[in-house]
Structures are given as structure tokens and as C-alpha cells.
Amino acid sequence: MDEKIVRTCxxxxxxxxxxxAHVKDGRLVKVEGDPDHPISRGVMxxxxxxxxxxxxxxxxxxYPLKRTRPKGDADPGWQRISWDEALDTIAxxxxxxxxxxxxxxxxxxxxxxxxxxxxxxxxxxxxxxxxRANPSEQCLYPSITSSRMTAGKMLWxxxxxxxxxxxxxxxxxxxxxxxxGQTARLMSNIVDKGAKLIxxxxxxxxxxxxxxDHWLPVRPGSDGALALAWLNVILHxxxxxxxxxxxxxxxxxxxxxxxxxxxxxxxxxxxxxxxxFAVWHPLHDKAIPAQTSSEETAPAxxxxxxxxxxxxxxxFQLLLELTAKYxxxxxxxxxxxxxxxxxxxxxxxxxxxxxxxxxxMQGVEGQHTNSTQTVRALEILLAITGNIDVxxxxxxxxxxxxxxxxxxxxxxxxxxxxxxxGRAEYRLAQAPSTVWWQAMITxxxxxIKAHVVVAGNPLSWAANTNEVRxxxxxxxxxxxxxxxxxxxxxxxxxxLPAAHWTERDFIADEFxxxxxxxxxxxxxxxxxxxxxxxxxxxxxxxIAPEGWPWRDVEEVLDYQLAPYGKTWExxxxxxxxxxxxxxxxxxxxxxxxxxxxxxxxxxxxxxxxGKEPLPVYVEPAVSPFSTPELAQKYPFVLTAxxxxxxxxxxxxxxxxxxxxxxxxxxxxxxxxTAKELGIKGxxxxxxxxxxxxxxxxxxxxxxxxxxxxxxxxxxxQGCPELGLPDYPDxxxxxxxxxxxxxxxxxxxxxxxxxxxxxIYGAQEAS
Amino acid sequence: xxxxxxxxxxxxRCVGCHACTVACKQENDMHxxxxxxxxxxxxxxxxxxDLKMYYTVKFCMHCEDPPCAKPxxxxxxxxxxxxIVVINPGQCTACDACIDxxxxxxxxxxxxxxxxEKCHLCAHRIEKGLKPACVSPCVGQALIFxxxxxxxxxxxxxxxxxxxxxxxxxxxxxxxxxxxxxxxxNSVL
Numbered sequence: 031m032d033e034k035i036v037r038t039c040x041x042x043x044x045x046x047x048x049x050x051a052h053v054k055d056g057r058l059v060k061v062e063g064d065p066d067h068p069i070s071r072g073v074m075x076x077x078x079x080x081x082x083x084x085x086x087x088x089x090x091x092x093y094p095l096k097r098t099r100p101k102g103d104a105d106p107g108w109q110r111i112s113w114d115e116a117l118d119t120i121a122x123x124x125x126x127x128x129x130x131x132x133x134x135x136x137x138x139x140x141x142x143x144x145x146x147x148x149x150x151x152x153x154x155x156x157x158x159x160x161x162r163a164n165p166s167e168q169c170l171y172p173s174i175t176s177s178r179m180t181a182g183k184m185l186w187x188x189x190x191x192x193x194x195x196x197x198x199x200x201x202x203x204x205x206x207x208x209x210x211g212q213t214a215r216l217m218s219n220i221v222d223k224g225a226k227l228i229x230x231x232x233x234x235x236x237x238x239x240x241x242x243d244h245w246l247p248v249r250p251g252s253d254g255a256l257a258l259a260w261l262n263v264i265l266h267x268x269x270x271x272x273x274x275x276x277x278x279x280x281x282x283x284x285x286x287x288x289x290x291x292x293x294x295x296x297x298x299x300x301x302x303x304x305x306x307f308a309v310w311h312p313l314h315d316k317a318i319p320a321q322t323s324s325e326e327t328a329p330a331x332x333x334x335x336x337x338x339x340x341x342x343x344x345x346f347q348l349l350l351e352l353t354a355k356y357x358x359x360x361x362x363x364x365x366x367x368x369x370x371x372x373x374x375x376x377x378x379x380x381x382x383x384x385x386x387x388x389x390x391m392q393g394v395e396g397q398h399t400n401s402t403q404t405v406r407a408l409e410i411l412l413a414i415t416g417n418i419d420v421x422x423x424x425x426x427x428x429x430x431x432x433x434x435x436x437x438x439x440x441x442x443x444x445x446x447x448x449x450x451x452g453r454a455e456y457r458l459a460q461a462p463s464t465v466w467w468q469a470m471i472t473x474x475x476x477x478i479k480a481h482v483v484v485a486g487n488p489l490s491w492a493a494n495t496n497e498v499r500x501x502x503x504x505x506x507x508x509x510x511x512x513x514x515x516x517x518x519x520x521x522x523x524x525x526l527p528a529a530h531w532t533e534r535d536f537i538a539d540e541f542x543x544x545x546x547x548x549x550x551x552x553x554x555x556x557x558x559x560x561x562x563x564x565x566x567x568x569x570x571x572x573i574a575p576e577g578w579p580w581r582d583v584e585e586v587l588d589y590q591l592a593p594y595g596k597t598w599e600x601x602x603x604x605x606x607x608x609x610x611x612x613x614x615x616x617x618x619x620x621x622x623x624x625x626x627x628x629x630x631x632x633x634x635x636x637x638x639x640g641k642e643p644l645p646v647y648v649e650p651a652v653s654p655f656s657t658p659e660l661a662q663k664y665p666f667v668l669t670a671x672x673x674x675x676x677x678x679x680x681x682x683x684x685x686x687x688x689x690x691x692x693x694x695x696x697x698x699x700x701x702x703t704a705k706e707l708g709i710k711g712x713x714x715x716x717x718x719x720x721x722x723x724x725x726x727x728x729x730x731x732x733x734x735x736x737x738x739x740x741x742x743x744x745x746x747q748g749c750p751e752l753g754l755p756d757y758p759d760x761x762x763x764x765x766x767x768x769x770x771x772x773x774x775x776x777x778x779x780x781x782x783x784x785x786x787x788x789i790y791g792a793q794e795a796s
Numbered sequence: 797x798x799x800x801x802x803x804x805x806x807x808x809r810c811v812g813c814h815a816c817t818v819a820c821k822q823e824n825d826m827h828x829x830x831x832x833x834x835x836x837x838x839x840x841x842x843x844x845x846d847l848k849m850y851y852t853v854k855f856c857m858h859c860e861d862p863p864c865a866k867p868x869x870x871x872x873x874x875x876x877x878x879x880i881v882v883i884n885p886g887q888c889t890a891c892d893a894c895i896d897x898x899x900x901x902x903x904x905x906x907x908x909x910x911x912x913e914k915c916h917l918c919a920h921r922i923e924k925g926l927k928p929a930c931v932s933p934c935v936g937q938a939l940i941f942x943x944x945x946x947x948x949x950x951x952x953x954x955x956x957x958x959x960x961x962x963x964x965x966x967x968x969x970x971x972x973x974x975x976x977x978x979x980x981x982n983s984v985l
Contacts, residue, residue, distance in 0.1 A: 060822060063933050074933040076818040206811040210935040217809040217936035234840050237811040240849045241981045247845050368845065675813040686828050687821045691814050691835075700844060733840040733847055751828060 036552040039538040041531035042077035046538035047211035051552035058553050070211030076676045083685045091527035092557030121572035123507045127479050133158030134449045135479045140164045141486035148438035149566045155440035156577025160450035163466040165491045172395040172777040175459045176405040179635045182623025183426035188541045190389045192216050195422035197226040197382035202393020207675040228375045234733030244375040249366040250669035251398045251650035251784025257407035259361035260376040262353040269380035271416030279629040281346035282309040282329035295319045310335050345632040383415035385422030397783040399651040402776035407645035413629045428610050459777040463492045464770040467501035480507040484562050487516040490680035493780040494770035495760050527559040534561035544610050548602045650784035651772030664786035670741040670764040680744030686751040695745040695762040697726040704730035714792035722766035800879040802944040804954050805853050807980035809936035812851035816930035823929035830904035832915040850980035856902045856915035857973030867893035885911045899969040
């Protein structure tokens with residue numbers, strides 16, 4: 031018997047936990063956590079541990095298939111074809127559309143992807159289409175965009191140092207479930223080292239809320255007001271890091287009150303530099319050029335001044351005035367969090383700084399119509415408390431600066447980039463997904479005729495499923511590559527079989543802090559399954575050969591590693607390589623890559639785009655406060671998309687080991703509310719918004735505000751082994767409820783997690 | 797002195813993620829309907845927003861005085877010298893008497909064979925010097941395995957550190973479980 035253990039990394043999510051894959055006679059028999067992996071240290075989650083079930087599931091796509099019956103037919107008449115036929119069909123369709131209508135009339139899609147962002151970017155750049163229809167606006171892009179504006183670097187995600195922070199704030203994040211390997215020593219930090227824990231989340235059944243020193247059950251979508259309330263406490267009680275604020279933020283910069291823009295040196299003198307700014311010198315009692323050096327005399331942090339009779343204020347003064355409206359008592363009215371908890375939590379966070387970390391994710395960013403400014407407020411919070419680039423705070427890994435570099439992502443021709451749908455309104459981030467769907471349906475402003483999807487199921491991830499379905503039905507051509515036939519796959523013209531992570535050679539790069547890891551295949555790919563990268567390469571050879579000059583996947587991986595003087599074979603041999611030695615306070619040498627070289631409390635970028643330069647709180651597009659009339663009919667605040675530990679987004683419902691642990695699509699509502707509505711636990715209920723309605727099973731709990739309802743997402747798949755049926759026709763698909771009209775003005779996130787709904791027993795369905 | 801294998805479940809550290817359950821499923825050949833090692837949520841109790849809850853993990857308690865063994869006429873269930881309570885399927889008559897005898901409800905009938913099955917602390921791994929499969933993936937390091945006879949073992953050290961916060965489930969049942977627990981934060985126990 032041939033037995034081996036392959037050292038690799040998981041990809042049931044982006045965390046890339048180290049895995050020891052046990053293989054017997056070419057068959058994967060077991061996976062276990064790699065105790066020597068420097069991040070996950072042996073930790074694995076239920077999803078990763080189900081790898082053998084996923085790899086060998088009987089419903090996996092094994093061969094390229096083509097549709098032989100019309101779209102919409104219950105039986106697509108799938109017929110097996112060769113990879114060559116599949117690729118030739120896709121390539122000829124894409125080239126035909128490009129020559130007849132333009133490359134922009136093809137969109138490339140993915141969902142969360144399988145770690146192939148750079149190659150996904152590259153296929154669209156090299157083909158020349160600026161339309162990448164993917165959910166980044168409701169995922170990581172708001173935080174990337176915002177932190178680049180604020181600090182010129184990534185402040186979030188893989189290096190929020192919750193494992194050694196003295197105070198850990200979990201704010202709209204649930205990584206012990208969703209990205210366990212990234213939090214491998216979080217509980218040790220709390221239990222053994224006594225780190226403080228604050229959880230900001232609407233749900234008490236969040237896995238850490240009951241362990242927290244303070245739980246702040248924020249009304250979904252009002253996180254921005256809560257962050258301003260923390261800032262209110264910290265500013266009034268002077269709990270900020272004055273030295274950092276003075277030297278490394280634009281807090282002392284002067285702003286014209288009438289124009290709401292920064293005072294430039296050109297404003298002070300005709301030969302002054304319009305790209306440099308001004309501060310108030312308290313001793314000389316006049317405006318002087320702000321120096322980028324840290325040696326200057328301390329400028330005024332607060333105050334209102336006059337330059338030639340015109341009023342200006344410091345950025346910090348404006349922040350103070352903005353936060354003045356959000357005392358904990360006032361914020362309680364908006365956020366529904368008791369004022370004392372707000373005050374206690376803000377003090378705890380600030381008094382343990384530097385060395386306090388805020389772990390913020392999709393509960394805040396991307397899925398509210400006001401999320402960019404919430405993220406901005408949190409960035410200002412962590413900056414003024416001195417938590418950037420310190421142990422126990424927020425460090426920025428080099429990868430985030432490279433992922434989208436031309437080296438990997440390719441170069442989009444300028445004239446094509448200019449054609450990106452929605453670019454006029456959304457300069458910094460992609461436009462709301464509705465722009466693609468509308469282009470598919472109406473052909474306006476130009477048609478999208480073909481859509482090439484890898485690892486994506488927009489019928490689950492995108493807002494307003496009905497619009498997405500209509501759009502996909504309107505396409506001339508759709509290809510979908512995945513493990514299983516998803517609802518999106520059901521509408522495809524060509525289906526492609528994706529290799530599981532245990533069947534592919536790849537580099538674990540994103541989300542790996544200072545490392546790259548080899549992710550070699552444990553077993554040979556089954557049937558005719560290909561890795562996503564192999565598909566991009568072979569398609570690239572056909573549609574953009576100059577951008578894909580490699581013979582095989584190994585050459586592509588070598589190309590990625592070449593700047594580090596490594597080859598794929600070498601990385602595989604050594605398993606990991608360290609890209610940088612982390613060193614804190616890098617900004618002391620490098621400054622911040624922002625227009626001012628400092629952390630921008632007042633965002634010059636946002637101001638120049640005509641957006642709010644300070645983190646002004648705006649109510650969600652719909653809420654009891656912004657749309658009180660609508661709230662009469664839809665009295666509950668709905669947050670959709672809370673995580674289930676055994677699933678990754680809309681996948682894995684067909685894995686018996688996992689499904690039996692979370693069998694039903696559940697909606698949580700307060701026990702008392704349920705009683706008043708006559709809703710019993712386990713009963714089917716309708717959840718209805720102005721956009722649509724779905725059925726889920728009621729789960730009454732004391733752990734949620736009486737006026738808040740929390741729905742899960744991603745339900746479409748059945749599990750025959752457990753007698754659980756599919757959920758056809760979007761019966762329990764949470765995005766049927768999501769509105770496709772209102773979006774975040776900067777990063778275009780939809781309001782999936784801050785909607786209004788009503789809820790009633792399913793017997794009233796008719 | 798012989799080894800006495802035991803497990804400590806530190807409820808302060810459990811985040812209810814089910815990794816242990818699936819690790820157990822992967823490691824051990826069990827019927828789909830059996831869940832040898834399951835995570836339960838207790839609570840939330842109280843009135844919003846003043847609440848308490850915790851997660852707990854239930855599996856065979858490997859009792860010193862195992863009640864499941866008592867009704868077994870063929871001695872198919874027994875406690876090994878190393879403290880692990882096991883079922884010998886070859887000797888089992890599928891009478892089911894053990895199922896209800898267990899106050900912890902952690903024995904499962906395999907519907908295909910009629911034979912009960914349960915956690916055996918991954919005895920096959922322990923024999924190779926490994927820990928039970930549920931231990932290493934745990935993100936909270938909530939499961940602490942070791943030899944309770946060895947004062948230097950991780951288990952013994954953790955029990956000592958836990959002091960009065962360590963307890964056994966349903967002590968009144970008098971089964972003297974080898975599996976112990978550490979009380980959760982803001983204990984509702």
C-alpha cells in the first residue's frame with residue numbers, strides 16, 4: 031500500500047490553514063491541521079475537515095458539459111464535451127463579441143473565488159474588459175478602498191493582531207467561525223493572557239458575545255454612529271495618542287469652513303504649493319505650511335481661526351464638532367446600545383491602546399448603504415489611539431500592495447478601463463452589481479452579451495435575485511466553472527469542472543500575513559477536473575495569448591515567484607517562504623502613502639470626489655429613522671447573512687457531515703416578539719421586504735433586540751442523505767429580499783444587512 | 797502506575813464551531829446519524845440585552861463506574877485499564893440496554909447493524925502516541941487531553957489551574973466521569 035502525507039494548505043475559505051493531507055493509494059483518506067503552520071498552528075474548521083466528503087461527492091462536476099436544450103428548460107440536456115471543445119466554444123464566442131461589439135461587452139465573474147483574484151483580474155485585463163462582475167463591493171473592497179484613502183495601506187483583515195492585543199474588539203466580524211485559522215490563539219489571548227474583549231454585534235448568539243467584557247448589540251447599520259460615539263468619548267476624555275495625532279495624522283490641518291476643503295499652501299501665498307497643506311502655529315498665531323517631517327513645533331490641534339478674514343478650523347476641531355452630536359446618550363437613541371456600555375467600551379478600548387485591535391468585517395463593511403464612512407470612522411478611531419503598525423494593533427502585509435499590481439493582474443488598456451460600467455459614479459471602487467445586470471437585460475449603456483464565471487453563484491450573492499435571474503437569462507452566452515451545478519450553473523451554456531483544492535497546485539498568497547505557502551495537490555485531479563488557474567491559462571492562450579505566454583500552470587506559478595528568486599518546485603520543497611520580516615512603525619521611515627503623507631482623518635481623496643471627507647453618519651437607506659413610513663408597514667430591522675460555522679457562503683449544504691449540524695434555513699427573532707406574532711420555534715415563516723419575500727424557519731431567541739430579525743443566506747441546495755430537499759425557486763434565498771436601488775455612495779455596497787421587513791407565519795402565505 | 801486517559805473541556809474557550817464534531821466524523825467510522833461528539837448551546841437566558849449563554853461539548857464521559865456497562869449481559873462494554881470505556885461489537889447482542897442507561901445520552905445505535913457506538917477517545921490514535929482527533933483542530937484549544945495519573949500531563953496541569961472551576965457533568969449520577977469541564981465566563985452554571 032502506498033501511503034503519504036502531503037503538506038499543503040486548505041481552501042474551503044481564504045484562510046489557507048496548514049493541512050497534512052493523508053493519501054493512501056492515490057486516495058485522500060484524511061486531512062488534519064498542520065501544527066507547524068505559523069498562522070493556523072494545527073487549527074482547522076468543520077469545512078476544511080469535510081474535505082474528503084467534498085472531494086469525492088457523487089454530484090461533483092467531472093467533465094465539461096454543454097447545454098443542448100433551451101435555457102429555462104427544466105432539463106438542460108447536459109452533454110459531455112472535451113475541454114478543447116469547451117475552450118474553443120468559449121473563446122470563439124468571446125472573440126466574436128469583442129470584434130463585433132467591444133471587449134467590454136463580455137464580463138468576467140466570480141463569487142468569493144478560490145484564491146485566484148490576480149488571475150481573474152488578469153484574464154479580464156488582457157482580454158480588455160473592465161467589467162468584473164463580482165461581489166467585492168459587498169466583501170473586502172470597502173475596507174481596502176477606505177484604508178488606502180485613510181492610511182495608504184491595508185489596515186484590516188489578515189494582520190489585525192487579535193492574538194496579542196491587550197484589548198480585542200470584534201466588530202461585525204466572526205472569524206472564529208469563518209476564518210478560524212486566523213484566530214488560532216485568540217482564545218488563549220483572552221483566557222490565558224487576560225486580554226479584554228468587546229463584541230459589537232446585533233446577535234448575542236455570536237460565538238464570542240457571551241465571553242465579552244462588553245457586548246454592544248448595535249442596531250444593524252448604525253455602526254457608524256456607534257463609532258462616532260466612541261470617538262466622542264475618546265476626544266472628550268482625551269484618551270487619544272496626542273503625539274501620533276500631531277505628528278502622523280492630518281488632525282492639525284486647516285480646513286476652509288465655507289468651502290469644506292483643506293487650506294493649501296497656495297492659499298497662503300501665490301507661490302505656495304497647491305498640493306501641500308497648512309496648520310495653525312499657536313505661538314506665532316498664524317497659518318504656516320504643514321511639514322511632513324515630525325520635527326515641527328506642535329501645531330494647534332483644535333480651534334477656529336481666521337486667515338485674511340476667512341474662517342478655518344483644524345481637522346480635529348471638525349471631528350470634535352461632528353462627534354459632539356454623538357454623546358453615548360444621544361448615540362443610544364440611534365444605535366439602541368445602552369449609553370453606559372458605549373462609554374465603558376470606548377474607555378476600555380482606548381485605555382488599552384496602543385495594543386488594541388479592532389477586528390472588523392462584513393457585518394460593517396460592504397453590506398450597508400453607509401459602510402464606507404463607518405469603516406472610515408473605525409480607521410480614525412484606531413489611528414488616533416496609536417494602534418497603527420504596532421504589536422497588538424493593525425499591521426499591513428506586503429501582499430495587499432502587490433495583489434493588484436500589473437505584474438500579476440495584467441494591464442487593462444486605458445481606453446477600456448474608461449468604459450467600466452458605473453465608473454463615472456464610482457471612481458474608487460466597482461459600481462453596484464445592478465449595473466451589470468441592467469446592461470445584460472436592457473443593453474444600456476451598452477450590452478453585456480457574455481459572462482464567464484469561475485467560482486461564483488450570483489443568484490446567491492447578489493442583491494435582488496429576480497433581477498440577476500432575468501439578467502442571466504438575457505445573456506447570449508454564459509459559462510460557469512465550479513465544483514457542483516449551482517443555480518447559476520443551471521443557466522449556463524457551458525459548465526466546467528473545477529478541481530478541489532486537494533487536486534490543484536497553487537500558491538497560498540492572499541491573507542497569509544508575511545508568508546507565501548505552497549498549496550500542492552494531495553491527489554491527482556479526478557476525471558477531467560481542472561484548477562481555476564489552468565482554465566484561465568488555457569482560455570488566456572486563446573483570447574489574449576500575449577498576456578498568457580506560459581506553457582503550463584507550473585510556469586505561471588514560477589512567474590509569480592520570480593521576483594522572490596524562487597520557483598514553484600523550490601516553494602513546494604520548502605513549503606513556505608517569508609516575504610518580509612515584520613517591523614513595526616514602518617511609517618516613521620516611509621510615512622503614509624496618502625496625499626498628505628499622513629493618516630487622513632479628513633480625506634483629501636473623498637473631498638476631491640465630492641464625497642464627505644469626514645466620517646459623517648448617514649442612516650441606512652431604509653430604517654426606522656430614515657424611512658419611518660416604510661417602517662410602519664415593515665417594522666423590523668432585518669440583517670441578512672449572518673454566518674453559519676459549517677458553511678462557506680452558499681456552498682456545502684450538500685455535505686452530510688456539515689448539513690446535519692445546521693439543517694434548516696433559520697431566521698432569528700426575539701422570543702417575546704415571536705410570542706406577540708404567534709410564531710413558534712421551528713415553524714415556517716414569511717420574511718417580506720418591499721423587494722421580495724422568502725420562507726425560513728423561525729428561531730426565537732432572547733439574544734436579539736425585539737425589533738431586529740436576523741436571516742441566514744446561501745440556501746439552495748438539498749442533502750438527500752439526510753432527506754433534506756433543494757430549496758427551489760429561491761424559496762429561502764435571502765437575496766430575494768435585498769434591494770437593488772440603494773448603495774453606499776463611495777464603495778457601492780448594498781444594504782443587505784440593514785433592511786426593513788415584516789415577518790409572519792407561513793400559513794398566512796396566501 | 798497505569799495511565800488514566802481523560803479529557804478536560806474548557807468551556808471558557810469553546811466557540812461552538814463544530815470543528816471537533818467533524819474531526820471526529822472524519823476520523824472514526826460511524827453511521828451518519830451518530831454524532832459521537834456534539835456541540836450544544838446553552839441559553840441565551842435572561843432578558844435582552846442582559847443575557848448569558850455558553851457552548852458545551854458532549855461525548856462519552858469515560859466514567860470510572862460506567863452505567864452503560866451495568867446492563868450489558870455480555871460484557872461488550874467495559875472500561876480498559878487505561879480508563880477508556882469501549883464497546884466490543886463482536887460481543888454485543890444489540891439489546892440496546894446501554895443506550896438508556898447512560899445519563900449523558902452519548903451512545904448511538906447504528907441503524908444498519910443495531911450495534912451501539914460512541915466516543916472511544918480515539919483509542920487507536922492514543923495507542924500511537926497521538927491525541928484524539930477532536931483536540932488539535934479546536935480553535936479555542938478548549939479540549940485538553942492527557943493522563944490524569946500523570947501530574948505533569950497537560951490535563952492534570954489544566955485541572956489544577958482550573959481549581960474550583962473544574963466540575964463533572966451530573967455528578968449526582970455517581971458515575972465518576974473522567975471527562976471534566978471548566979466553568980464558562982459569566983457562568984450560568
